[in-house]
Amino acid sequence: GQSLEQPSEVTAVEGAIVQINCTYQTSGFYGLSWYQQHDGGAPTFLSYNALDGLEETGRFSSFLSRSDSYGYLLLQELQMKDSASYFCAVIDRGSTLGRLYFGRGTQLTVWP
Amino acid sequence: DGGITQSPKYLFRKEGQNVTLSCEQNLNHDAMYWYRQDPGQGLRLIYYSQIVNDFQKGDIAEGYSVSREKKESFPLTVTSAQKNPTAFYLCASSIQGENNEQFFGPGTRLTVL
Numbered sequence: 498g499q500s501l502e503q504p505s506e507v508t509a510v511e512g513a514i515v516q517i518n519c520t521y522q523t524s525g526f527y528g529l530s531w532y533q534q535h536d537g538g539a540p541t542f543l544s545y546n547a548l549d550g551l552e553e554t555g556r557f558s559s560f561l562s563r564s565d566s567y568g569y570l571l572l573q574e575l576q577m578k579d580s581a582s583y584f585c586a587v588i589d590r591g592s593t594l595g596r597l598y599f600g601r602g603t604q605l606t607v608w609p
Numbered sequence: 610d611g612g613i614t615q616s617p618k619y620l621f622r623k624e625g626q627n628v629t630l631s632c633e634q635n636l637n638h639d640a641m642y643w644y645r646q647d648p649g650q651g652l653r654l655i656y657y658s659q660i661v662n663d664f665q666k667g668d669i670a671e672g673y674s675v676s677r678e679k680k681e682s683f684p685l686t687v688t689s690a691q692k693n694p695t696a697f698y699l700c701a702s703s704i705q706g707e708n709n710e711q712f713f714g715p716g717t718r719l720t721v722l
Contacts, residue, residue, distance in 0.1 A: 505649070528708060539699065539715050540652070545708035584651055588709055596667075597711060599651040 499523045501600035503585055508606045509575050517570045517603045519585035527588040529561050529568045530597065535581045543570070543583075572605070580607045611636045613714035615700050620719045622694075630685045630717045632700035638712070640705055641683040645669060646697040646716075655698075658683055659705070687719065694721045 501521045509515040519529065528547040532540040546552055546561035546568060558571040572579055582604050586597040613634040622628045634641065640659050644652040654667030658677040672691025677683055683702075687694045697718050701711040 501651075530708065530710075532711075537716075539713035540701075540711075541713070542710045545710070547708075596654070596657065597709065599653075601649070601651040 499587060499589055499598040501585055501587060501598065503583075503600045503603045505601065506604045506606070508608065510608045511575055511577060513575050514571065514573045515575060515605065517572075517583050517585075517605070519568045519570075519600055521566050521568075521585070521587050521600075523566075523587050523589045523598070525590035526563065526566070527590040529559075530586045530588070531557075531559055531570045532584045532586060532599075533581050534584065534602070540584065575607045577607050577609065580605055613700060613702055613712055615698075615714035615717050617717060618715065620717055622719065622721050624721055625689045627686055627688050628694075628719065630687065630698055630700075630719070632683045632685065632714060633681055634683075634700075634702045634712075634714075635681060636702055636704075636712060637680070638702035638704050639680070640703045641677070642701040642703075642711065643667075643673075643675065643683070643685045644699045644701065646699060652699065655685065694719060 503519045530545045531543040534540040544559035551560045556573045561568040582602040584599050584602045586599045616631045642657040643655040653669050655673050656675040658664035674686045699716045700714040703711045
């Protein structure tokens with residue numbers, strides 16, 4: 498089976514940097530994605546890592562270590578609008594390609 | 610504008626009634642998905658479909674049914690057999706590629722009274 502662990506809550510102040518960790522267990526890892534969801538809204542895709550290393554997209558970066566079954570999402574220069582839930586999700590090579598398995602999400606609160 | 614639409618945004622039903630949630634996409638995506646989200650929970654997969662006239666059960670398919678008669682449409686029926694149907698339902702679609710980015714609709718919040 499698949500399991501993903503991420504912290505349930507993280508808080509930070511505007512302008513700060515925050516890191517949201519995700520550890521996973523899966524029988525056939527293919528890639529790790531991150532999604533953002535504002536309260537009551539639709540999740541939106543942020544990033545994807547299939548290989549070890551850091552992927553940077555503006556203020557957001559995502560890191561993967563396949564050997565440690567670990568990844569993180571790094572948010573820099575935090576803004577109030579970054580307050581949302583963040584989900585990591587794995588694509589499992591063993592399952593039908595395209596199926597995502599989501600973690601329970603991390604609620605990020607950004608304070609002024 | 611391309612996207613995914615779900616209707617209605619809020620839905621109320623009496624216990625014991627079946628209800629169908631609509632999901633339409635004009636992104637020309639082959640794959641479509643239905644997820645259920647409960648407070649403080651991640652997204653749990655109910656059903657998914659990779660092509661027209663074909664679909665597979667996800668992790669929590671009991672009490673739900675789907676159809677995929679058209680590429681653009683993937684309606685979900687919540688039947689009276691679903692023991693705890695009150696939840697936020699999200700539909701998504703994707704092109705099956707390397708990162709499998711999924712595009713989500715705005716969701717339907719179903720409340721069963």
